[in-house]
Amino acid sequence: QVQLVQSGSELKKPGASVKVSCKASGYTFTDYGMIWLRQAPGQGLEWMGWINTDTRNPTYAQGFTGRFVFSLDTSVSTAYLQISSLQADDTAVYFCARKRQGVYVADYWGQGAPVIVSS
């Protein structure tokens, strides 16, 4: 069965960096893209962008350029989200989700990785 397992909760100070992982299993990793989404406390879902796991080409939504980087290690079927220069308003749960082929539908989701930015 398809599973996406994300890394655990992180507590970081402002200005630090964090790297969230998303390990996929149950399907051919490079056959499906990976979407990243953010959910701030008590808020709705926000699309951050996605990475083509075959070409490694990332696409970032407006507001998620510069400090946010999507990357891959296809040898271990894992996608990564790195955020640098963390700010308090980066505090959120970050989700990875598998992108259905040919459409922007998030059909399987990781459990979420909480990132708390606090001094």
Added chain:
Amino acid sequence: DIQMTQSPSSLSASVGDRVTITCRASQSISSNLNWYQQKPGKAPNLLIYAASSLQSGVPSRFSGSGSGTDFTLTISSLQPEDFATYYCQQSYRSPLTFGQGTNLEIK
């Protein structure tokens, strides 16, 4: 960006009720509309894609309809496990955008 507006924002209903949630897009998105269910502390779960296609494993009491700008999610007979927040999402054009969510509560 395409704006997605859900109504109502919150809804109280009882087990066995028929419930309808509406989602409106700021421009036509054809049938590129998806619905997700999210329970507290959990990841969202895909229910409906392409406006009316039921995701594998999702109970048949969930259904979706609509095209263009107006869409609905219907739960034919509410079960206790259906109390959650529901989000619509357009997949017509980047950036993908979500509705603000509908919180379905027990009456």
